[in-house]
Amino acid sequence: MAQGGQTAVQDELQATGPGRLISEYLQHMLVERGLSANTLSAYRRDLLRYHRFLAARGIGSMEAVTRQVVSAFAQGLSTGEDGLAPLSPRSAARTVVAVRGLHRFLALEGTTTADPAEDVHPPTAGQRLPKAISVDDVTRILEAVDTSTPGGLRDRALLEFLYSTGARISEAVGLDVDDVSVDAALEGPAVVRLFGKGSRERLVPLGSYAARAIEAYLVRARPALAANASGKNSAPALFLNLRGGRLSRQSAWSILKAAAERAGVAAEVSPHTLRHSFATHLLQGGADVRVVQELLGHASVTTTQVYTLVTADTLREIYAAAHPRAL
Known part of the structure; x- marks a missing residue:
């Protein structure tokens, strides 16, 4: 104001x-x-x-x-x-x-003798379902990134990481190199240590696509970005900007938006869209809701259960379209 x-x-x-x-x-x-x-x-x-x-x-x-x-x-x-x-x-x-x-x-404070609002409750807010995009749209976005430059290798690693882990964008840009364990030969399971709300720490598996993208970025791109730092040492951040400092949330948002535009994805896409898509696609694939809760870092399973409503809507749509006596 x-x-x-x-x-x-x-x-x-x-x-x-x-x-x-x-x-x-x-x-x-x-x-x-x-x-x-x-x-x-x-x-x-x-x-x-x-x-x-x-x-x-x-x-x-x-x-x-x-x-x-x-x-x-x-x-x-x-x-x-x-x-x-x-x-x-x-x-x-x-x-x-x-x-x-x-x-x-x-x-x-004793200014009034009673509290007239004590038993008045707010109107119930409608439940806002997360917006997820299809697996095909996610794939198109990931493959739209040009990996011929250090910045492009970083962008691909970042987007693969977001979809592979369901991390919040703040968690991703806050990562340091030491928080990620990627086997150089990709022979063992890769894991990442994420720090969520309330500084809660959790370990999340890293899929093979994301692991390969991060490995390529660490070997072929991050040293070149780190060399652009103004001081003697670059930031310990996993994801660096073109000046060798820690990538910002705003820059990460721009990276995803640009990739979505190149891919021709019409839906409104944000970093949180990849998190929603991660959870929705896991549940559609049969994952237990409590496992998804742990992966997302939700303190309560109630928060995670909103995604089951999304998958239930999808099932209803498929049923209505496919069953001969559904309508």
């Missing part, structure tokens, strides 16, 4: 009793909770919407807010009633969470 717009919002929030308390809560979130600028901006935007809702109802104090008022606000976010612009389920849920946090804070 521009500085002038933010000032106008602050002035609006200071205009009434509820607005002043919202400002105090936002200040608390900034100082005590250490929220980032982006998160705080989202809270401010959500609570400004709530402030305007209260003002339109003539509610001039937080003590006058009842559970019915908060419930009406939550419902209006989803339906567009009460003069509210309808939001997506996820945005509506985020806004209700912000309002619940505000009222909990005011009750704990």
